[in-house]
Amino acid sequence: MLRRIRNTLLLVTLLVGVTSAGMGLVPNSARAYHTYKTRLLDTTAYSLHRREARIGVMKLSYGIIDQLQVSTYTMPWLLGAIVEDVAPNLELKSTLYDRKRLALAVGAGFLEGTIKQSDETKIRYFMIPVSVAASVRINPKVSTHFGGLYTAVNGDAEGGDDIEGAVVIDFLQLWGMVEWRISRVTAFTFTVRWVPYVSDVVVEGSLDADNPTVALALEADVDELRNAFSVVPGFVFSWKRANIRLGVGYRSFFVEGFWVVVPGELLQNISPEFDIFVRF
Numbered sequence: 001m002l003r004r005i006r007n008t009l010l011l012v013t014l015l016v017g018v019t020s021a022g023m024g025l026v027p028n029s030a031r032a033y034h035t036y037k038t039r040l041l042d043t044t045a046y047s048l049h050r051r052e053a054r055i056g057v058m059k060l061s062y063g064i065i066d067q068l069q070v071s072t073y074t075m076p077w078l079l080g081a082i083v084e085d086v087a088p089n090l091e092l093k094s095t096l097y098d099r100k101r102l103a104l105a106v107g108a109g110f111l112e113g114t115i116k117q118s119d120e121t122k123i124r125y126f127m128i129p130v131s132v133a134a135s136v137r138i139n140p141k142v143s144t145h146f147g148g149l150y151t152a153v154n155g156d157a158e159g160g161d162d163i164e165g166a167v168v169i170d171f172l173q174l175w176g177m178v179e180w181r182i183s184r185v186t187a188f189t190f191t192v193r194w195v196p197y198v199s200d201v202v203v204e205g206s207l208d209a210d211n212p213t214v215a216l217a218l219e220a221d222v223d224e225l226r227n228a229f230s231v232v233p234g235f236v237f238s239w240k241r242a243n244i245r246l247g248v249g250y251r252s253f254f255v256e257g258f259w260v261v262v263p264g265e266l267l268q269n270i271s272p273e274f275d276i277f278v279r280f
Helices: 002-024 074-082
Strands: 053-056 059-065 068-073 089-098 102-116 122-137 142-159 163-181 186-198 201-207 214-220 229-238 242-251 253-255 260-262 270-279
Touching: 068 074, 074 102, 186 242, 229 270, 253 270
Parallel strands: none
Antiparallel strands: 053 059, 053 270, 059 068, 068 089, 089 102, 102 122, 122 142, 142 163, 163 186, 163 201, 186 229, 201 214, 229 242, 242 270, 253 260
């Protein structure tokens, strides 16, 4: 099953890449995407300008003011609908400092959801991500971007026979990206992500049936997530309104919108990057 998903993913990426490259040969309707005013938003310190909007497959964003944008990720909503409950999420990103060569930003958000495994068993989760980012424009064609994301995860479960439990885990992600504007339409990106810290998973629970309550506690090790990393080369293609971002890299998969990491072994060490969006 995983091999089939991997092959499908590679095929889709190849087709999109070929299609995008072909479209890039017709630049009449294109505009300079990487200008001092219009910049890459993902994995950078830049945000939308006032009253600008971005509507995409992975994320919806709106610029409240020039230094503040609000976003919501689509994947949690879709997966929440599949498991019979919505997963509301919100992210605020503020570019506190933006001059010709340097930009600094902070961000924060939340994600809340419920997974129903049966009529009696529910798993609720709540995530709070906090991030910082810096972008440095080296010259008109090359920029570098750095940042960190700290995510606090809390969850609880309820099931039959009065089973209750809670789980707590925190982890830190660091990233760096080099952006090279090849042409008016095409930009090459090279992104490295790393997890230098993951707390132990602490689970506490109780079983309350006809007998006296039995308290349960478990501390699980998560060594497979410590030092998880990904190396993802990719491209961003931009036309007058439409944009395509795609890439395929190596090792762990950093899930956009959930702020969590999937160990590389689960996806055969493939780390995809994909989005289609319009910006206006």
